[in-house]
Amino acid sequence: MTEPRRPLSPLELEQLALDEPGAPRHRLDDPAVAQQVEALRDENRTFVAGRDLRQDAAALARALSPAPPRPARRWRWALAPAALACAAAVWLALPLVTDPTGRPAVRTKGQSTLVAYHVTAGGQRAIGPDTVLGPGDEVRLGLTVDRAAHVVLVSVDGRRGLTVHLPRDGAGSVLYLPGPVERLHEAFVLDDAPGFERFFLVRRPEPFLVAPVIAQVSAWAERTPAPARDPLLLDGYDVTDLVVAKTGAGGPR
Amino acid sequence: MNDGHGPPAAIDVEALYARYAPMVFRRCKALLGHEQEAEDLLQDVFVNVLRALPRLSDRGLSSLMYTTATRLCLNRLAKHGRKYEVSQGDDIDRFAVLDEPAPSWLRVYAHQVLGTVETSTRVMAVLHFVDGMTLQQVADATGMSVSGVRKRLRQLKARAETLETTPGPRQQGGQDD
Numbered sequence: 001m002t003e004p005r006r007p008l009s010p011l012e013l014e015q016l017a018l019d020e021p022g023a024p025r026h027r028l029d030d031p032a033v034a035q036q037v038e039a040l041r042d043e044n045r046t047f048v049a050g051r052d053l054r055q056d057a058a059a060l061a062r063a064l065s066p067a068p069p070r071p072a073r074r075w076r077w078a079l080a081p082a083a084l085a086c087a088a089a090v091w092l093a094l095p096l097v098t099d100p101t102g103r104p105a106v107r108t109k110g111q112s113t114l115v116a117y118h119v120t121a122g123g124q125r126a127i128g129p130d131t132v133l134g135p136g137d138e139v140r141l142g143l144t145v146d147r148a149a150h151v152v153l154v155s156v157d158g159r160r161g162l163t164v165h166l167p168r169d170g171a172g173s174v175l176y177l178p179g180p181v182e183r184l185h186e187a188f189v190l191d192d193a194p195g196f197e198r199f200f201l202v203r204r205p206e207p208f209l210v211a212p213v214i215a216q217v218s219a220w221a222e223r224t225p226a227p228a229r230d231p232l233l234l235d236g237y238d239v240t241d242l243v244v245a246k247t248g249a250g251g252p253r
Numbered sequence: 254m255n256d257g258h259g260p261p262a263a264i265d266v267e268a269l270y271a272r273y274a275p276m277v278f279r280r281c282k283a284l285l286g287h288e289q290e291a292e293d294l295l296q297d298v299f300v301n302v303l304r305a306l307p308r309l310s311d312r313g314l315s316s317l318m319y320t321t322a323t324r325l326c327l328n329r330l331a332k333h334g335r336k337y338e339v340s341q342g343d344d345i346d347r348f349a350v351l352d353e354p355a356p357s358w359l360r361v362y363a364h365q366v367l368g369t370v371e372t373s374t375r376v377m378a379v380l381h382f383v384d385g386m387t388l389q390q391v392a393d394a395t396g397m398s399v400s401g402v403r404k405r406l407r408q409l410k411a412r413a414e415t416l417e418t419t420p421g422p423r424q425q426g427g428q429d430d
Contacts, residue, residue: 009386010283011319011394014276020315044275056274056296057267063300175266177303 008033017041057175058207061148064177111146112240114153114201119187127244133190134247140187141165141199145176149203152213153184158195158228158246160221162214163188165199173208194248196228201240213237269314270299276315277322284326284379294329298322316394320376327375370412374405381406 008016008027015023016033017040027033117124118131119138133139141153150173153166166184167174176182190197202213216234224230232239277298281291301321302314370378377395380386381402388406392399 006387007385009380009384009390010280011316011380011384011386011390014279014319015313015315018272018276018315020313022313040279043279047275047278048271051274053267053271056270060266060270060296060299060303063296064303174268177266 005030008036013037013040017044054172054207061175061177064148112149112151112201112203112238113144113181114199114240114242115142115181116140116199116242116244117142117183117187124183129245132245132247135190135192137190138187139190139197139244140183142181142183143176143201144179144181145203146178147205148175148177149205150175150207151201151203152208152210153199153201154214154217155197155199156217156221156227157191157193157197158248159193160227161193162218162221164210164214167210171210173204173210175207190244190246192248194246196246197244198228199242199244200232201242202234202237203240204237208237266303269303273315273318274299277318280319280322281326284323285329290329294322294325297325301325313393320380320394323379324372324376327379328372331372331375370409374409377402377405378409 005027008024012024012027013033013036016025016028016037028037116127117140118127118133119140124140127133127139143151143153145151151166152164152173155163155165157163165188168186200217202217213234217232220230220232221227228243232241274295278291278295281294281298282288285291285294298318298321302317305317305321373395377391377397380391380394381388386394388399388402391397392402395402397405
């Protein structure tokens with residue numbers, strides 16, 4: 001006589017519906033369980049289809065961002081000279097930021113880190129400045145942000161072609177929260193475009209559409225004399241970049 | 254999301270929300286019995302979980318979302334002086350297959366008993382007695398040892414038995430931890 005099976009808890013059913021690691025997949029051989037799981041999946045799809053996920057994620061980011069501390073009332077006048085000095089500094093800095101030949105190659109307000117890994121049969125190795133890759137080499141990207149930020153990740157190659165790496169699909173930026181370096185799910189294979197692949201992590205505190213960013217980066221890539229090293233300045237966005245050297249045409253120019 | 258080992262790294266919040274929000278919403282709705290209240294609590298659950306992420310080890314995210322939703326719902330019910338009611342559709346017989354004898358007192362005394370203990374114990378009680386999770390599963394979900402869970406539930410049962418033999422008005426409202 002066989003032991004009656006323990007009924008699955010609601011959490012186990014949810015884990016099966018989510019296909020989570022550790023979910024009791026062997027129980028899917030029971031048609032009743034399989035039916036319950038399928039019903040949950042249907043419900044999940046309906047729920048997601050009926051929501052504005054971007055709006056939900058943005059509301060979540062707002063809830064997670066601590067409100068900046070307000071100075072006590074008695075200190076406000078004391079801070080006025082400092083505020084004026086800051087305003088003057090910003091005014092003085094503006095021409096540098098908007099100058100296409102401006103000195104800083106990367107404009108960073110917050111701290112973003114972009115890392116590229118060379119994927120080989122033996123594992124993944126962070127790509128350093130001396131690494132030169134070739135067509136067919138596999139690369140995986142990692143990134144981290146120091147505060148909640150909406151990001152888009154694109155790259156420009158030696159033929160001035162543009163690739164969007166993040167978002168994987170969809171028209172909008174992706175919200176990231178601080179943490180250790182996050183590797184993107186998918187690696188990609190380098191093509192035969194010569195010299196370099198340069199990655200740009202474009203970020204802003206608010207959500208934004210991908211299309212205008214692509215348009216600006218494409219226009220920049222078309223006209224800039226040295227896309228491997230010229231600064232990319234996007235008005236209203238912070239940009240962090242990373243160059244991966246490739247064989248052909250003498251490396252990055 | 255990360256690759257499954259160690260603490261999660263930076264999070265694609267939109268993807269996280271798309272994946273887990275339906276489950277969290279369903280859980281909140283089941284415990285609170287109101288769609289709008291479940292909607293209100295949805296964001297709180299994610300905020301709680303995302304704030305805890307840097308401290309997490311290998312606990313599964315679905316389990317954490319589910320347990321957090323349970324805790325926040327029970328807190329909310331306690332705050333508003335409401336009771337968690339086992340619905341008529343719940344199958345009391347399933348308790349019989351768990352690690353403990355079927356707690357026939359549960360339906361009658363649930364709110365009196367659960368109202369007098371700390372939130373973490375309430376969460377364990379609901380996961381075990383209502384959801385039918387084993388002690389091991391409750392331990393995994395709450396980050397406690399099996400013996401710790403067993404001890405808490407035994408204390409809860411003892412308290413229930415005391416209440417059962419002591420008729421009269423029950424004290425409402427427990428501690429939140």
